[in-house]
Amino acid sequence: MSVPRPAAVIVLAAGEGTRMKSQTPKVLHELCGRALVDHMLAAARDLDPERLIVVIGHARERVGEHLAQTSPDARAVVQREQRGTGHAVRTVLEEVGTIAGTVLVTYGDVPLLRTETLTDLLVRHAADGNAVTVLTAEVPDPTGYGRIIRDGNQAVLEIVEEKDATPEQRAIREMNSGIYAFDGLLLADAVKRVSTDNAQGEEYLTDVLSILREDGHRVGAHVAADYVEVEGVNDRVQLAFSRQVLNRRLLERHMRNGVTIIDPSSTWIDVDVEISADVVIHPATQLHGSTTIAAEAEVGPGCTLTDTVVGVGAVIRNAVCDGAVVGDGANVGPYAYLRPGAVLKTKAKAGTFVEVKNSTIGERAKVPHLTYAGDATIGADANIGASTVFVNYDGVNKHHTTVGEAAFVGCDTMLVAPVTIGDGAYTAAGSVIDGEVPPGAIGVARARQRNIEKWVLRRRAGTKSAAAAERALEREKTE
Ligand code: UD1
Ligand code: CA
Secondary structure (H helix, E strand, O other), rough: OOOOOEEEEEEEEEOHHHHHOOOHHHHHEEOOEEEHHHHHHHHHHHHOOOOOEEEEEOOOHHHHHHHHHHOOOOOEEOOOOOOOOHHHHHHHHHHHHOOOOOEEEEEEOOOOOOOOHHHHHHHHHHOOOEEEEEEEEEOOOOOOOEEEEEEEOOOOOEEEEEOOOOOOOOOOOOOEEEEEEEEEEHHHHHHOOOOOOOOOOOOOOOHHHHHHOOOOOOOOEEEOOHHHOOOOOOOOOHHHHHHHHHHHHHHHHHHHOOOOEHHHHHHHEEOEEEEOOOEEEEEOOOEOOOOOOOOOOEEEEOOOEEEEEEEOOOOOEEEEEEEEEEEOOOOEEOOOOOOOOOOOOOOOEEEEEEEEEEEEEEEOOOOEEEEEEEOOOEEOOOOOOOOEEEEEEEOOOOOOOOEOOEEEEEOOOOOEEEOOOOOOOOOOOOOOEOOOOOOOOOOOOOOOOOOOOOHOOOOOOOHHHHHHHHHHHHHHHOO
């Protein structure tokens, strides 16, 4: 059966989430590169609903601003006071009007809920011709949840909240996920008739089920195959657990697509990361944001890549890369830091203890050890000696350095920007270069060496050094 397209998905996200104990609104807490609410919206979007509605209340400015940025297709409806889940839905319908067709109601704090499960719910709802179908699950510990009350024929009678439940009802392990498919017209009528006559004095959306049943409509349930999917995030313990489950799902998807992940338990990958087949991810690696990794690249151990593009066959070890582009066959680390605007062309190298910012390293060019390259353009086949510093900052402004093709910058050169090293030019080791070096020239900018004979014997008499020197000089005499 084809999946019926919902007329609307309403995501309830007005609650405070006190158990997070956070300045950040609960639904904005991050999980695998996305806010909690954005996970729900992504799953909802896959159902292709005619409308996407989010109920906001607590911290509504921050949440509203976030949604405007990340989900311009969603309409935010403000629920000024959180007077219950029924009140939240009533507020929506009063603002946008009655919605004909299937209305799916869900929460902003269930990031593990898969589109497939929502699809199953919609299919069941349509197939059974229900007025409402609730998504339920059998859980090991139902404490805190509403319980599903069924009659002797297993037909759903009502949902009873924990606080209103009898001891017998509390023993029921089938819980209400709080996610439902409704007939929109029947919902609009029933939600107006929900009372606040309960232990919490709230308008319970759950009461809509018994109202519809008493009106003679069909009320059904769909039991989720995996209860873990419908358990929401209420505190940081559940946040960590959800992150682990979601991460594992993402890793398995990548592995099935041909990515080798050596140690899934220490590998963390955000939802939007793209990895090609035959990539190898070594332990203790985190891939964040919009990072993409092309075929046959090797990343890790110990890498954190954010919004970074990695080319075919590139190798990155023990590195932090942030907004960088690592070309095909390029080599990074161990112990490198690539900052925004770092671009390594094909087969370029940024080696050990190398930091690169806003700089392009040309094809096959090498920056192998102990270097800071900031605001630079380094030509193809250039070699930057150990301990070179691109002195880009004068305390007020940043300046650019250009190193030409196949140039050879000697070890411990200070390139005081703005400065240009010509194609094929050299600099002498230890030079402080603050003027142009023309193509093919060597720039030498250092004091000439002079030796003060026997200085140690006079000024450091009695030391091990002086003794060693005396012995050496003695040997020289006898030779
Ligand atoms: C609700 C259900 C319960 C179910 C549980 C599943 C009711 C009466 N109870 O209980 O049967 O087992 O969810 O998690 O519906 N919200 C609003 N506005 C409000 C109140 C809540 O937007 O006025 C939002 C919250 O942000 C949250 C969701 O609705 O995302 C659930 O609210 P919460 O207070 O956690 O409901 P529970 O008491 O857990
Ligand atoms: Ca809850």
